[in-house]
Each structure stands twice: as structure tokens, then as C-alpha cells.
Amino acid sequence: GAVVSQHPSWVICKSGTSVKIECRSLDFQATTMFWYRQFPKQSLMLMATSNEGSKATYEQGVEKDKFLINHASLTLSTLTVTSAHPEDSSFYICSASGPGSDSGPDTQYFGPGTRLTVL
Amino acid sequence: GNSVTQMEGPVTLSEEAFLTINCTYTATGYPSLFWYVQYPGEGLQLLLKATKADDKGSNKGFEATYRKETTSFHLEKGSVQVSDSAVYFCALRPLSGYSTLTFGKGTMLLVSP
Numbered sequence: 001g002a003v004v005s006q007h008p009s010w011v012i013c014k015s016g017t018s019v020k021i022e023c024r025s026l027d028f029q030a031t032t033m034f035w036y037r038q039f040p041k042q043s044l045m046l047m048a049t050s051n052e053g054s055k056a057t058y059e060q061g062v063e064k065d066k067f068l069i070n071h072a073s074l075t076l077s078t079l080t081v082t083s084a085h086p087e088d089s090s091f092y093i094c095s096a097s098g099p100g101s102d103s104g105p106d107t108q109y110f111g112p113g114t115r116l117t118v119l
Numbered sequence: 120g121n122s123v124t125q126m127e128g129p130v131t132l133s134e135e136a137f138l139t140i141n142c143t144y145t146a147t148g149y150p151s152l153f154w155y156v157q158y159p160g161e162g163l164q165l166l167l168k169a170t171k172a173d174d175k176g177s178n179k180g181f182e183a184t185y186r187k188e189t190t191s192f193h194l195e196k197g198s199v200q201v202s203d204s205a206v207y208f209c210a211l212r213p214l215s216g217y218s219t220l221t222f223g224k225g226t227m228l229l230v231s232p
Contacts, residue, residue: 034219042224043208093162093163095163107165108220110162110164111162112161
């Protein structure tokens, strides 16, 4: 298998608070994890790429101090949205790739997404 | 740079109709090509993939053939079902090293009974 889970599936928070989203690979070792943001009816925008044990690589225009990514183990990555504001409301999706997944280490498997609403 | 272009949707079909969603790409070398499907409120699921020219990926009745001469990877299904209603994303991954995917904008498919 190649199952990726995310938690929570949805979260509502007040402006100024921080929110942590977890991404887990359940049955394979995720040497690389990706975080995407998706706006309504639009494609996925890659935010950052993280390799286990290393600092994340952020895409141009993504604030690394606002979107903190930690990939401390081969099965878990977290995205923390710090001091969230209404414009951070979005659908956040993680994906993972690594050895032991069905279609090989280069295929990305996606989590179900987390809908964040900042009031 | 790399890019993926998909036909704009929504594509509206009746059940059992034939489906084609066009996808063309721009990339150097021989990228791997993917189709992902996203059902409402969910993340993306890998539908099929092809890693070299003339490969055909297939799954759940869907097929796509990697055509290097036309830089295309069109998605087809002979007879769609209402349950196929979703957004379909074409994507490529460059040959060299990294797993980063480049996505098209997605095509919504609506199938009516």
C-alpha cells in the first residue's frame, strides 16, 4: 500500500493563532514530503519540499517563518501556520514519496487534505 | 521550464459516454507523466502513470498513452459513470533526480445519469 493521512481534516481558528497540521505515511517510509496549497477550483501550488532530517526547501514567495515545516521522522511531517490570518484560509495537502511504496520511490502519494478556515 | 496544459472544463457527459481529457506538456528530456483524480473535498489520488515514451498507463477503465512526438498524455475512458465525476489533474515529473511534480490546472468532469 501507500497510504498518507492528514490530521486534522478541517480546522477553524481565530486570527493570530497558530495551527499545526500533521502528515503521516502509514505503510512506507517517506524520505521526501511535500506541502501544497490549493485555492478553490484551482490547481495545487507547491509550498515546500522536505527531506527527512533536513530543513525544508521553500518555493519562491512562500514565507518560511510563517509556514514552519518539520520532517523529523520517516513517517511524519508537520506544517505549522503561525499567526494565521484570514488570507491563510485554504486547503492544505501533503504528499509523500519514498521506498516501499507501491509504484516506487518517485511517485507521490497524497493525503486527503486539511481545510483551514481562519476567522 | 516545465509546464502542463490541460483542456479547460467543466466537461459534461452523460453516463456511458466516451471521455477524452487532453493534456500536453513542455519539458526537457523524458519526464514521467501522471494523472491524478480529486473527488470533492478530498486529496489527490494517483490514477495512472507512464514513465517512458509509448508507455500506456491504465487503471479503473482509464487509459493514457505517453506520446513524445506530440508531447501529450491524453486521458480516455470508454464509458464513464456518475461516480467518475471529479477533477482530473495531469502532472509531470522531470527525469533528473527530484520528485517535484508540475501540475496542470485540472479539468472538472461532471457525469449525469
